[in-house]
Amino acid sequence: MQNRLRVRRRIVAATTVAATLALAGCGGNVGDQKSEDDASFPDRGITLLVGQDAGGSTDLTARAVADPADSDLKQTITVLNKPGANGALAAKELAGAKADGYTLMVFVGSLSYITPLAVPADEAVDVNDYEVVTGLSQDDYVLVASAKSGFKTVKDIVDAKKAIKYGTTGVGTGSHLSQALLFSQAKVDATAVPFDGGAPTLTAVMGGQVDVASIQLGEAQPQIKAGKIAPLVTFAEKRPSYMPDTPTAVEAGYDVPVQQSRAIVAPKGTPKDVVVRLRTAFQKAFANAEYKDFNTQRLLTPNEVDGPTVIDQWTAALKKYRDLTGQYKIDLSED
Amino acid sequence: MSPVLDGFAVVLEPVNLLYCLVGVLIGMLVGVLPGLGPAATIAILLPITLGIEPVTAIIMVAGIFYGAQYGGTVTSVLLRLPGEASSVVTVFDGHALARQGRAGTALGIAAIGSFIGGTLSVIALTLVAPVVAEFALDFGPPEYTLLALLGILLVATVSSGGKLKALIAAAIGLLLATVGRDGFTSTERFTFGSLSLADGLDFVPIAMGLFGLGEILYTLEERHRVVHAPTTVANVWPSRTDLRQSSGAIGRGGVLGFLLGILPGGGAVLASLAAYALEKRRSRHPERFGHGAVEGVAAPETANNAAATSSFIPLLSLGIPANATMAVIFGALLIQGITPGPQLVTEHPELFWGVVNSMYLGNILLLIMSIPLVGLFVRILRIRPSILAPITVLITLIGAYTVNNSVFDIGLVVFFGVIGYLMKKLGFDPGPLVLAFVLGSLLETALRRSLLMFDGDPGGFVTRPISGTLLVLFLAVALAPAVRTAWPNRKKPFDPSKETV
Structure with missing residues (x-):
């Protein structure tokens, strides 16, 4: 219900923006309305993709962090489930989305450092192809x-x-x-x-x-x-x-x-200040008492590090697992 | 018994009464809309439950779950759209009844059956929950393998069309179940390099396409031939005869539903299927089934509601979620600071009994709401097909989209709609296909898991007590027709010894 309300609010917001632009156009105002005015980010709702089903650990984490981050950004964050292939489907959609900070995703680490060991190379997802906003927690x-x-x-x-x-x-x-x-x-x-x-x-x-x-x-x-x-x-x-x-x-x-690790990522090429603004909002959310309680109840260990650290952690994990599976001749795709 | 009575005191608090009503109402609406299932609804509502007491929250959430089982019947009967695998068999006779202008009867008997099934199951839950919970743990992959085999065997018997055509459709269903990334070696099977197919096909687009869209396409063509008069859509509440005919079906469906519902994964589907097959076998006029037999609605609807209720047993007494919705309820309990597990009954008796007892009330509320709503829903059929058909198509497409928020699934509905149209034209029934599809993935994974457990030795199926018994039952059901043909006329066609289904 809440989700639907949010969607509707988003639509209303979008319509308002469109109407304003149209009016501005009619008035003969040639001034560039759509300037790179990042100070105003965000001026509309944000979509947070989740590559898993509603109700799972990743989905609940997304919902738990979206709520408090909402109030800092003064915009709603809508959680949208696009389940499939351990999140690869949602990751693909994110890669194709506009790099403006309005489409984000909760990325599961295993997609980046374990799945590549089990699926064909062309289906493997690399976190380096994305902009990591912030780490979330480890399971x-x-x-x-x-x-x-x-x-x-x-x-x-x-x-x-x-x-x-x-x-x-x-x-x-x-x-x-x-x-x-x-x-x-x-x-x-x-x-x-x-x-x-x-x-x-x-x-x-x-x-x-x-x-x-x-x-x-x-x-x-x-x-x-x-x-x-x-x-x-x-x-x-x-x-x-x-x-x-x-x-x-x-x-x-x-x-x-x-470990299973989770982070919030944006499409590659998202402006730096937008990523910084988002990270600030999520850091405020991490301090929220309800979010902290959520982590305790689900037995999650916070890993609220910045983007580059997440990339380092995950890249190291992939290398380690590649070495170990090579050393012990383990093939995850064949047992 | 005193904690049980305290539970009633909890339920009767005005707040809890209110939330129980809100829950079943939301559930019923969600059930009516195909696609958006109870699991997703509850997940979306979770933040709201944070602010309310744990018992109240879980009472509401539980209401959504079993309320959805009531609502699901409506689209199955009226529009031929089964929203869940467990209501596929309801379509056969439910929709046939609707076409005869007896939709009210079908919905009425479904509501009564659901009420009795749900209530019987709560009583059983109250009395034997801790004892039967362990039963779920004894069911491992080998037992599921045989249950799935039995189920597939029953699929052929439930179809209204010819046996051969039913078998062909079931075989296609089994093939469709193999699409997707193999869960054992992660090899791609029939995915054509598409990530959208990596997790396999979903039940909803297949069922919606084959049943819903296929039917609409077929009627469009039919319109040019005979005017299929939407015969008098009287608001007929089930008659005394209907009730008498269904009473046995409701009783047996309730028992089957309760027992199979305890099993995590596939329990409700098997229960509705087995209940239907049992009634068809017992009936003196099995040919009525598929053409509007009231028992054909009563049995599966009772069974799937009884199964919905008993699926709470593993969660509440063992802490194991039996299906996706239970997993979300598990999450809801955690958020409330309550860990579902074996000690739930002793540590939080007020919660356990409060929730269990709220189900009595919820079922009564649902029955009361159903009576006026049946009259309302039935009126849908009075809408002219030229208006109703586009609306149904829209509902179908939106429903398919909401499951995974995937545009690809909309394409699948259209694809299976065309297949459904062709099947109907060639005299194939989509029921066996859809059911075999659902049971096929259960069979494959359970069989392969079993063989891994047995180191590849199929003898393991015989030596385990439960799987051994099921194997004997499977052979009995499979060989019964052959035996009957070999010794014709030795007995009356209905040999009671072969009714064990």
Whole structure:
């Protein structure tokens, strides 16, 4: 409902602008109305593309940050879902949009640093082809084991010396990559069983259909607390504040930091001052208490860094994963 | 039982009553509009729920979900537009009834069936939720494989046309299900390099094109031949005979819906399909089905509402969202600072029972609202086709667009509209195609997952207790016709031992 209202408001705003321009034209005013008057940015609503379905983690993050950023920009930010191919479809649309700061997108890091390992080169998306406005947050993965398997640590799996089945949230996802790397390094004979998203994977590991699975913290936490599944390691760089007692994979001796990261990006060539103006608005949103609560409830770790830092992080991640998958001869597109 | 009673106290607070009403009203409207589903609606409304109490918010959100199940029937019956896979089978007899001028009967019986199905399911939820929740966990990929196989087998039996044509249509449906990036190796299949096809085809454009647009194109041509008089569109509420005919269907549909609804993924589709097939098999006049049998509306509509309610069980008692809408409700709970999980009942009994008990009220509200609305909706059919058809096309296209905000999907509707027209002209029923399409992706992924789990050994299907039982059931249903042909006239045509569907 709110969304529709916003759309309508946008249309009204657009009509008003058009009418003003038309009137100006009639008056014989030849003065350039559409000057590069960036001080007035934004003078109309902004569209924030989301490459995932409404209601998912990325969508909710977009909505949570759009609300407070709205009030600073004094314009509405409309969230528009264009799901498909892990966001590649929306990224393509963004690349074709006018580089004026009125079309933005919530970009998932995995699209830039994991998907390229699984899809043909011409379908891979490179974040360097976009203007990153700001980093948002990171979502960590935790390796959980079913109660039936009895595993409590990665060492238990190695010591068991038997073939295991691991559930992933899909082929070419962080969940898949993290476990493929871990089990290659630990020399465990493991078969990936891909599911369609977090909830089915969680269900499978709870029901003992697979031995272990790598799932995002927010989804796994309630079941861990209830003792239905056991956390073995997280794939975070350092222990997430939400799970202080679970070691990271690096601590357990395996070099596999894998995270989902999210950032707001604009088309390449968006004027610098527009990007700066947007970043200021989002920084104000990050300080908003409701947005902070949102991060805590979803167990997200803020990564509110600037554009160049995001690009550095993601480029480094892609290089690292390329090296590691090459070293251990892992092919994400064939299992 | 005292927390249960406290739950009623929660529901009866005026604020909660109001939000329950608002929820079911929004739900019903969303259901009537094809395309915009409950999941997207709830996601859009999430910011609004922030300001209200958790129980109140979830009562409203739940109302949207089951309210949408009521609304979905309207377009299926009147315009032949099934908005969701679980209402595809309603189209067969629902639309046939509407063409006979008995749309009121179809909508009325659907409303009554939905009410009974929903209410039965809430009662069952209240009594056995924690016990049956674990049942969902025992269903792994091998069990889904057999359920999907059973479903596809039933598809052939539900069609009103010839068996062979139904099988051909179902085979095309299975082929269409393979389009998209393969979920196991991420290999592109039939995508022609288009990113829009990477995630495969969506149910909505296919169903809207084949049923809705195809039907309209066909009637346009028909207009030049016979004037298909929109026979008296009387505002007929189901008669005593209709109710008597449907009572068994409603009871059985409710039970099937409750049981299959607990299963995450595909539960509601299978429930509506199985309920329809069961009634057709039990009927002494199976030939009536597809030509306006009241039971053919009552059974699937009861089943899909019962399934909608029981899909709350995995979420509320295990913390597992069973479908996209449940995942959004999961998010709504998190935003409220409540983590859905196994301890929800003990930690937040007022929320659990408040929400569960609000469903009794919501179902009553929906039934009360339906009665006057049926009369209103039926009047749509009195509109001249020359006006109604363009409006329907518009609704169809907007509906298809809103699912993914994708222009490509509009093109798909048009494409499948043409296919639907040709199918109708050649005497093919689109039902088996659409259902096989939905079950096909379930079958493929479940089968491949199972084989990964079994290291490629199909023997695994036999050794697991539930999948083994389902396999026996599958063989029984599949071989029954052959057995019947081999020993003709040994018994009456309806052997009760073969009615286990």
